[in-house]
Amino acid sequence: MLLPFLQACFNKNRLQLLWQAPVASQEQPIVQDGIVYVTGIRAGHPEESRRLFALDALTGQEKWVSADSVYEVYGVSGGSVFFKNMAKHLVQLDTQTGEKLHETEDDSAQIVHCVVSGDTMFIINASQQVVAIDNRRNEVLWRRQLPFGPGADTELQITGNQIIASGNFRNPEEQFGMIWSLDAATGAEQWHFEAPEPHDYAPLKLYVFPPWVLATNTAPTNLGTHVLDLQTGKELYPRIYAFAFRGYRENTAYASNGAFDLKTGQRIGDSNTWVPASFVYKGVAWARKISSVGAGESFFLRNEYDGDYTGRRDWTNTPPNSVIEGADLQTGKPVKGTKIFKFTQFSEPVESGGILYHSSIAVMKEGTSGVWAYRLPGVK
16 A cells, blocks of 8 residues: 555646536536536436536535526526526526526527626627626626627627627628627627628638637538638638638647648648647646547447446447547647546536536446546646
8 A cells, every 4th residue: 555645646646536426417517616517417317307506616515406497508697697498588596506586587588699708798689689788787788789680690709808799691682791899898899890702691600719710601612711810800811721620729720621820821730630628737738539439330328317228229420438638738648647538428628726527428338427526637
């Protein structure tokens, strides 16, 4: 048996499991102010509907569970957590107690997109308005109408003091994508961009990698990405043939068809094997990797909640297991003692206070469902 001080030295350089909570989920946890929020069901209870669980971030102890079933969680702001329930009503709960503070009476306040910054929530609603709401005072700070019709494809992101919103302009003759940069404090327009000809019916997919905004035209016949200056909205060079971006680091954007230098727009290498980091902590990039099994290989598959076997099936690009692992940020080589491997489907990991959190649903006999917390290497 190792002496205590040797054991401590050994553990310092390895992941240390702190706790595991029996909540089956594939949703990335939200961690804020000492609470872990995750949507799922109690492991082993497939008859239950999805609810929002609040767990103590240090112990995993359950603080409360929402009474409402959950369709989508929007975020935490101003001492409240906001989500859409299965009736499509907006629900507001107290973060400490889970007490319901408000619920809309119908789905007229439908939120299409939502981002949270501090005590302010920014949304695009079903009326194609961008709205800023102070969640502590329950007060609308500003509202801006976008020139889009019902059902338009829209997106919303926030970076610093800028709100980046996109959507499709439509009239009988044509349709094209547009992007706005709005001042987060006032809603005032800073700039807007209109996709140049040839116009088509595809929306612009947004990726914000400061100091750039990437806007991908998703039409198969007109596929390509506009690279814009975040501060001015100016297109920096002719669009590049790149799409489905998976990450960004040090002026390089990683797409499904290669890596691109955003200063020049030039392709600089293939990225088929590149895995984007979920977060970087003390020089180590942490990422989820999914192992796939080729068609024709069969496994016993169990119900992912209660463990009952459902027979054999062929897996086609379906992940029977997941790995979370840390890699040296300079060399890209795996760091010893950082691998988490189970026959489960993992969420993306998230870091808070030197602790890695993720959720999982078991898909094979050896797997275990739960929300997991690990102390990262180098953290006391």
